[in-house]
Amino acid sequence: MNGTTEDLLRQALRRQAERAVDPDRVRAALPARAARRTRRRYGSLAGGLVAAAALTAFAVPVLSLDDAGPGGGAGRGTDGLAAPGSPSVSAPAAAPARDMPDAVAMRYKPTWLPAGLRERARQLAVGPGNPYDGPVRIWKRAGAPAGFDTGGSRLEFAAIGLKDGKDQFGDEGTPVDINGRPGRLAGADSSDGKAYVHWLIEPQTVVFIHNVGLALTTDDLLRIARSVQPDPATVAMPLRFGWLPDGMAPFSAQFAGDSATAWQLEVSALRPPDANPVPPSDKASKEGMDSGERWVYARLGRGTDAPDGGESIVVGGRPARLVWRPIGNGVPGEHTYVVVPLGSGLTLTVFAIVPDLSRADLERIAGGIEVGAVPDLSWLGA
């Protein structure tokens, strides 16, 4: 290859660079991305849907998987499961049960949506550190295969508190009037099908509506915005951590699925980097694949995303299995799952990266999880 060819290659790459998307929009979307990332670390964390029975068949109104260990799930009623001092669970120093809200207020809702959209997910903040302190609701086209994936073409709706006293979505875009209040509409003329509108619906609350590739018109987006009304509803939280390692706290929760019979609840807990006593491995840190954060995910649903097989263990007196797989790609550690079959076809799966978290701690977390009655999920549709 001669210089001419190399020049042409350089020109071609510069041309490709010119196709980069608008950085202002990317910057504005970072808070939402941070919220979604809680369930996406290290790739696919949600598995396939399984055939599900009707929710009405759910017959375990309240259970606790661990009523024995220090800091375990006492006080919420049990079905007499736990075997005190289960040998499969270590007994490190007790940490207090972590507070989580029993229910999360929805605050506001759109009262008009274009035909053909179906709500597929509700993301909730259940602890400190969330970029959004309010719920995020996600709609997709009816019939679009979604499973538990909240990405792709979608409509996002969030009613959240100000950040540092300001509308965190800035002043990009053009001014619009939303029922007499000043708002901003951005991306309406972009070619990538993404646009959003936001405004202070009350002095301390921002409503943010984001159209991602749904081919909605600007009129539709504004009509949705202008239809927003207070919503007194709450979303009950049927799963809580009874024990978490020091420095780790509940973070977020997400109901997602294709219908009220094919759903998954995922609740995450986070230990931020500053609270992490274990430094990341050199390789993972060097390659930018370890943020220093430590996560654990508890998933409740009709199936599990854990691989088959594993080692038989006992969690809170119930037969369970511990299964792990190397992360691969040269990254040290293992994707590790504790899978606990519950009553009425529900399965609890607790997931973490080992050694980000020790297996003993993962089992203890699983043993302390309390599962209550599954709330009405009819908003997911039949």
Next chain:
Amino acid sequence: MTFDEFVAHRLGALLRYATVVTCDPHLAEDITQEVLVRARARWGRICRLDAPERYVKRMVLNEFLSWRRRRAASVVPLAREQLDLLAGPAADPAAAVDERDAVLRVVAGLPPKQRAAVVLRFYEDLPDDEIADLLGCRTVTVRSLISRALATLRRSLPARLVATMGEQQ
């Protein structure tokens, strides 16, 4: 430099870099957002490095390569924009095919490490040793990656374009 200052000043360049690496503006957006969310969580350490932007770019590269590894079995490696271009002049005889797009089509089809090496050399203008450091390989491997990529370009570019460049074989 705070994280917000970094984003304010360098996000555009970061997105352009990611767009060149991925050959897909939307994947670039996705990867850049993912990387920035992670970078923010440990910005206290990153900002003390000699070259924070280079570190973040390394994160973008690793995310792309790991994304490729995760999805290689199921994803067509070209964005719609590039797929449209693949149709070439036969699909749209009224439109002249830009030489640069012809080159991009080939670049987009390169194996990910070859593509990354090409981008680091011809877009970032980095020397072999820095490319080797970013890709986690030896300099001889870098030279091999680039050599193979350029050979692919030679083989794949339309004869008309090759003729234009005076490289008939």
